[in-house]
Amino acid sequence: MIDTDIRTLANSIYSIGPAYAGGAMKEQLETLSREEFVEQLVQANQQRWDSGEAQQDRLYAGSEQRKTPSRAELAALANKYDPHNMDDSDYDDFLDDLAEIGAISQWEKRQLGYNNMIVMGYYGADGKYVSCEPLAYVSEALPDGGQRLFHRTEANGDILRWVTDRLQWTSGGSQEERVAHQKMQEMFQALSETLERMEGARPDRAGAEVSKSELRRQLADPDSDFYSAMRLKLQQSMEEREEQEREQAIIDALGKILDVMSGGEDAKRSDVPRSTAEIAQRISEYEPDSPERVQLEQLLRRLASLGLYVDLAGLDNVEDSESTFETLTKLLMKQETNSTPQ
Numbered sequence: 001m002i003d004t005d006i007r008t009l010a011n012s013i014y015s016i017g018p019a020y021a022g023g024a025m026k027e028q029l030e031t032l033s034r035e036e037f038v039e040q041l042v043q044a045n046q047q048r049w050d051s052g053e054a055q056q057d058r059l060y061a062g063s064e065q066r067k068t069p070s071r072a073e074l075a076a077l078a079n080k081y082d083p084h085n086m087d088d089s090d091y092d093d094f095l096d097d098l099a100e101i102g103a104i105s106q107w108e109k110r111q112l113g114y115n116n117m118i119v120m121g122y123y124g125a126d127g128k129y130v131s132c133e134p135l136a137y138v139s140e141a142l143p144d145g146g147q148r149l150f151h152r153t154e155a156n157g158d159i160l161r162w163v164t165d166r167l168q169w170t171s172g173g174s175q176e177e178r179v180a181h182q183k184m185q186e187m188f189q190a191l192s193e194t195l196e197r198m199e200g201a202r203p204d205r206a207g208a209e210v211s212k213s214e215l216r217r218q219l220a221d222p223d224s225d226f227y228s229a230m231r232l233k234l235q236q237s238m239e240e241r242e243e244q245e246r247e248q249a250i251i252d253a254l255g256k257i258l259d260v261m262s263g264g265e266d267a268k269r270s271d272v273p274r275s276t277a278e279i280a281q282r283i284s285e286y287e288p289d290s291p292e293r294v295q296l297e298q299l300l301r302r303l304a305s306l307g308l309y310v311d312l313a314g315l316d317n318v319e320d321s322e323s324t325f326e327t328l329t330k331l332l333m334k335q336e337t338n339s340t341p342q
Contacts, residue, residue, distance in 0.1 A: 006045050006127040010038040042127060049125035061102030069101050069194055071201075077194070078201040083160035088116065091152070091159065103194055108187050113152055131180050137169040160195045163188055246298050 014034050032040070048054050060066045069077065081094050095114050098104045104112065111119045111132060121131040139148045148165035149155050155162035167188050171181040286293035 004129050006042050006123045006129075007038055009123070009129075010041040013041075014038065045123055045127060046125070054125070057107045058105050060105050061100065063102055066104075066190060067102030069098075069103055069197070073101055074194075074197050074201050078198040081198065082202070083195045083199050084158045086157050086159050090157075094159075098191075098194065103190060104187065111184070111187065112191065131176055133180060133184070137171050139165075139169045160192075160199060163192045163195060167192060 011034065014037050077094070077097060080097075081090060086094060092114055095104065095109045095112055099106055099109045110117050120133050121129055124130050137150065139150075141147060148168050149162045150166065150169060152159070152162050155165075167185065171177055283293055283296050286296075
């Protein structure tokens with residue numbers, strides 16, 4: 001039977017044997033009366049709450065809000081721990097790291113079995129006992145007739161399996177028990193999400209499929225890695241497509257100009273611009289949303305970025321494409337020669 005308040009607890013302890021108070025080991029210890037001992041214990045509990053020590057124990061690395069491990073923190077945890085294989089020492093170190101990050105509180109660390117601790121409840125600021133663990137749990141049987149894991153010792157180090165099973169246990173009973181169960185569920189849910197994300201971040205799981213539960217979690221969270229990766233991929237795809245379209249437009253426009261230079265079928269067409277100035281003039285004649293205007297604008301920008309100036313005047317009388325090539329080659333060689341410092 002659990003003592004319902006701190007005074008009842010003090011009386012129960014005192015009934016086991018006399019209570020002593022004193023300083024150094026060699027000093028004469030003073031025997032306390034029952035009333036003195038009860039009052040001392042009540043005051044110690046009250047002081048713990050009045051000083052803020054008890055409340056501090058329930059904060060998440062100093063914050064009232066539970067923190068979600070960052071990607072860097074998850075990677076560090078995944079490199080350090082295997083969610084499917086932790087002995088007692090590994091598990092305690094893991095809980096220490098989670099508490100330092102702020103993913104769990106120091107109080108929750110003990111509730112989760114730190115140092116194999118079992119926490120049934122505590123005494124509040126008013127001295128009343130508050131249960132942390134419902135007295136009865138139920139869970140549906142597994143397909144093979146067995147039951148889901150409840151205690152961590154049953155998991156043989158597979159912490160992820162234990163936490164996943166533990167979340168399937170439910171509790172009814174009084175309002176107090178339902179409140180206690182809800183708080184336990186929140187704690188185990190946070191631990192489960194961290195373990196599953198660690199599982200996906202482990203080096204030996206690179207490229208492995210995301211677990212179904214983790215996928216469900218990510219689908220329900222618009223800020224999850226799933227949607228972030230999808231947005232990034234779509235953005236990159238759109239940028240690549242736009243770049244390809246720009247490049248193709250430039251190629252098409254440049255192709256028409258080269259046809260003129262080579263004496264091809266477009267050589268005599270009046271709609272083909274024959275100089276940089278004519279390209280600019282032609283642009284002004286098109287509507288703002290005209291595809292032809294877009295092509296020419298992109299071509300002009302690209303030529304400008306390359307420092308090129310196009311002027312095909314005088315090439316109309318070239319007899320064939322070969323002589324055109326020679327003429328253009330000589331022109332380029334001449335320009336190169338003229339630009340070379342003497």
